[in-house]
Amino acid sequence: MCSAAECVLPQLLSCEGLASPGRTHGRVPAPQSAPGSWVHRTPQVTDMELTWQELMAITELQVRSQRELEVPNEGPLESTTYPACEPMAAFDSFGVGQPPPHTLLHGCGGNPAGELAGQYSEVMSACQRPASSAEAQYGMVRPQPPCWLFPPGPHPLQPSLPNLLDHMGVAGAGEGPLTDILGSPQGHGHPSPGFGPGPYKQQVASDDLESDSGLSLGSSPPLASPGNVVNASTASYACVDVGGLGYSNGNPLEAEGGANLCGARARPDCFYPGDRQHAANPYPYPAPPSTYFPPEAGLPPIPPQPAPPKHPQVFPPPPHDLHLKGPGPSGNPFCSPYWRSKGVADGPLSRDERRALALKIPFQLEKIVNLPVDDFNELLSKCAMSDAQLALVRDIRRRGKNKVAAQNCRKRKLENIALLEAELGQLRARREHLARQRAEFQHGLTLARCRLSDLCAEVFSKLRDERGQPYSPHDYSLQQTGDGGFFLVPRNGSDGEAELKTQSFLAH
């Protein structure tokens, strides 16, 4: 009998389904027709792409493995034969490498390639092995031959997301670099990061460059910049031109024709007294909170973060009497003057805030952004505003909503990346498991072939023709019937023996 060491994996398994042209050793590109493969590839093939290709190759490997390991059951006289110990190709670890040239090997007891077709599974049953630990790990159901690799249900390489998460467990999803990103307070933990209390970054003059609401903020001199404290240090009531309306202490709306501001007609310095200003504050307004929007309800309060020492707070904290709550001076809740919500952190005014201040928008920016469209329109209808004010309000609303949308979009993107990375890890683990399982099956198949070859040799050694001469296994092959009988079938073109010289006998 042969030993496993003498037998090499058969060529049958290596050449038919695995040796595809164009494959490189150890790296299996995805078939171009494979769904999910990227036809239009960027010049830089990223590692993610390669990984995806590998994953796609697993599908192909599985299909091919199924094809190869399936034993056709086409009847007792099916013509498929199993050459034993034929030249076999050396496999790489995954069995997907290009097979080497055929090499004649001697093994399996030195028996010439006797062939025995038919009851193959009986021999293979000895090679079946208990489910590996990896199966338990992935909850795989031990499939029955000939579909060992394919448990019932969805395709193992196309698990649904919930299944994947089930497979992943909590720990699996929590690994990977993106988990850190997701776990960071900046990335997650706040449904609306834009509303978070993070310190406002210092605004520069470039903030005021342009506005699609028609404000030529770009024309503002450097004085308009909060960062430019030198030029503005001498004027607590700095007159900053904002598109002709400007951060002046004058009322631009009055200059425009005296639009009714519903009680917001008072000069800005009445709401934001300049005598409370820091000497270096170029703006005649108190320091705004770091975030303009109040924290969302239901969220745990986030402790305020101290301003970076590198960027000292330019604006002093506003006095409490400036944090007006409820209706404005007019008593109309929809026409309260522009003020910031109480309880938000301090920080420089944002661009829109400065614009709103410049145009004396009598609404909270929070309301402008967050009100439903009906309420927003009602709010606008109740307060007659100039075209510039309306345009600015709508721009503020659009930008505010888009800002939130961008934050949500980025959050979703990070979540999707984390999810895909977790899925990638699971698929890689599954690929390794399938590769190990494939190696086990190939080893069992090799043993079975060796035993089959030995059995054939034993049968041929006991067969004699009418002249008492043994049959040559080179000229005849054995085929088995369903009832255990054997037939001697002459090989095609064997020594010109034309007549069907079939001999039936019962197996012992």
Next chain:
DNA sequence: AGCGACTGTCATGCC
């Protein structure tokens, strides 16, 4: 100075 992360904004497409 360069770089990466973060953020706001704009443009665009879709609903």
Next chain:
DNA sequence: TGGGCATGACAGTCG
């Protein structure tokens, strides 16, 4: 048709 949303791209800021 206007508004909102989603998203890629770009630029600015900051560590």
